[in-house]
Amino acid sequence: MAPKQLILGVAAGVLLLIAFIFYVVAQADESYGVLRGFEGAGLWSGTLPGNCQGDDVCHKIKAARAFFIMATIAAFIGALLLLYIVFRPHPKVMYYAAIAMGTRPIYVVSDVEFLHEVFVKQFACFHSRHLPFTARLKSRNLINLFGANGDHWRRQRHVINPTFSTTKLKLTSPIVNECIDALMNKIQEKENQEFDIYTLYKRLTMDVICHSAFGIDTDMQNDIDNPFIVKTAYFFAVHPERIFLVKLSYLMPWLTPILTLFVHSIIALFNGLRYLAPSFMNQFEEIPGMWIINQVKQVIEARVIRIKSEANNKQRRIDLLQLMLDAVTSNEIKDKNDENLMSKRFHQDEVASNVFFFMIAGFETTSTTLASCSYILATRFDIQTKLQTEIDELYAEHNGELDYDRINNMTYMDLFIREVLRMFPIALQAVSRECNTETIVCNYKIEKGDVIQPDILTLHYDPQLWGPDDPYLFVPERHLTRRHPMAFMAFGQGPRNCVGIRFALMELKLCLARLLHQYSILPGKQIEQGFIRREILVIQPDAVYIKLEKRC
Ligand code: HEM
DSSP: OOHHHHHHHHHHHHHHHHHHHHHHHHTOOOSHHHHHTEEOOOTTTSOOOOOOOTTHHHHHHHHHHHHHHHHHHHHHHTHHHHHHHHHTTOHHHHHHHHHTOTTSOEEEEOOHHHHHIIIIITGGGOOBOOOOGGGGOSOGGGOOTTTOOHHHHHHHHHHHGGGGSHHHHHHHHHHHHHHHHHHHHHHHTTTTSOEEHHHHHHHHHHHHHIIIIIOOOOOTTTOTTOHHHHHHHHHHHSOGGGSHHHHHHHHOGGGHHHHHHHHHHHHHHHHHHHHHOHHHHTTSOOOHHHHHHHHHHHHHHHHHHHHHHTTTOSOOOOSHHHHHHTTEESSOOOTTTOHHHHHHOEEHHHHHHHHHHHHHHHHHHHHHHHHHHHHHHHHOHHHHHHHHHHHHHHHHHTTTOOOHHHHHTOHHHHHHHHHHHHHSOOOGGGOOEEOSSOEEETTEEEOTTOEEEEOHHHHHTOHHHHOSSOTTSOOGGGGGSOOOGGGOOBTBOGGGSOTTHHHHHHHHHHHHHHHHHHEEEEEOTTHHHHTOEEESSSEEESOOEEEEEEOO
C-alpha cells in the first residue's frame, strides 16, 4: 500500500475509533435521575450526580481538573473506552468521568458559597451560559437573551427587564385571564371524569404566550392540532446535546467552526431550495425553529404596519410584543461603541428571536409547574384545603374579582408554589455558567471556558439548607424561614436569572386560584403511573390524571 493511502487509512481508522468511543460513552445515561426519582438525566445533560457539601467541593474541583486532563488525553488514544467499560459499575468514578467528558471540565457544584461567588459576586467573569454551538448559530441579530453573551446580553436584558415590570404585567394580566376562561370552559366538559390535566395546561400556556408575546388570538383548547403547539413540542422532544454534531464539537472543539459552516450551508441549501423549487420542498416539513421564527416575523411586520396606520390610536394592544417593539430600531446596533443605543434599543430581528424564545421558555416550564402543583393538590388534601381557604377569603374580600395585585398578596399560595418548585424543579440544565475570564473562586483557579453546573437537586434536598423538616416532605411553611439565597435555584440566580419569573407566577397563581375556587382536585386511579418524570430538556411527568369535583 502506498504511504499516502496508509496515512489516510490510519487517519480514517482513528476518526472511526473516536466516533465509536464517543458514541459508546454518549449512550451512558447515568443513574442521577433514577436516584432522584426521574428518568433520563445523563452524561450530556449536565445534571450530574453529586452530594458534596462544604469542604467537599474542594475535593470535587481538584478531582474534576485532574480527571479532565487525563480524560482528554485518554479520549484521543482510545483509552477512554477501556475506562468506561472498567469503571461503569462504579457511580462515583462515572461521575468524575462525566465531568471530564468532552474536552472541557464541567464542575457540578452544590456548595452554596462557591455558587454565590459564581452567580452573584463574580458574575462579571461568568456572564455566559453553557450552550451547544447549534444554539449560537444564527446571525448576530437573531441571538436572543438566553444565548447572548457579554455586552450583547447586557443590552438585551436592559431592554427586556422593563417588559416584565409590575406595571407592565398589570397591563397584560387581563390577557392571561382570558386564556384561563378558555381552560375553565374546557374543564367544565370534564367534570367528574378522570382526565389528564397536564394536556390542558400545555394548551393554556401556549395560548397565553401566543396572546401575550405574539399578539395573536389562538384557541388551543379547541384547536388541538394548531401548528404552534405541535412545532414547539419538537424542542422538548430532542436534547440538543444528543445531536451527533454537538457531541463532536465537545470532543473536538477545534472542529466547531467547520461544523458551524456545515450547518449554515445545510440551512442555506434548504432555504434556497424552498425558494427555487417550492413544490418539491413542500414535501419536507419545515424545520420547526425556522417555521416559528418566520411566523413571528410575519406577525411583527403586520403589527408594525398596523401601528403606523393607527399612529394616533391610543387604544393600542398592550402585550409583550408591543412593549418590545416600543424599543425597536432598524439600525445596526454596536454593543460597545454606542452607549446611547446600547442602553435602550433592540434590533427588529432581535424582537423576533426573543419572542420565539419566550414561546419556548414560557410554554413547557409553566405548564409543568401547574402539573406538579395539581399532583400535590390531588394527593395532599390538607394542603389543598388550606389553599382553598386562602382563595375563598380573597374572593370574598374582592367580590370575585382577581387581578395582579390581589393574587400577589396570597401568602400561602406563594409558599405552596415555591415548595412545589423546590421538590420538582424543572429547568435544571438552563442554569449553568461558563467562565469568561480566568479567575479564583474559593481559592480555586477556574479557567476561561470552564463550566459551572449547579447540582440543583442536591441543593434543594439538602437537610442543612432546608431543615429541620425533612426535605423529602412537602412543607410549604419551610419557606417562611430565611434560607441561603443559593439554596433555591428553580429560577436560577443572580443578574442572569429567569426574566419571566413574575410573569410565570402571575399565570400560575391566577390559574390555580380560579381552578380551586370552583373545584376540588381528586386523584385519578392512574395518578401515580402518569406522574413518572423524565428529563429531556426539562424534567416533566408523562401525565397528571385527576378528577375535578365541583365545590358547593
Ligand atoms: C415556572 C416557569 C418558569 C421556570 C421554572 C423558569 C426557569 C428558568 C431558569 C431556571 C432559567 C435560567 C436562569 C439562570 O441561568 O440563572 C430561566 C431563564 C430564562 N427564562 Fe424562565 N422560567 C419560567 C418561565 C418563564 C417565562 C414565562 C418566560 C417568558 C415569557 C421566561 C423567560 C426566560 C428567559 C428569557 C430566560 C433567559 C434569561 C437570561 O439569560 O438573561 N421564563 N428560566
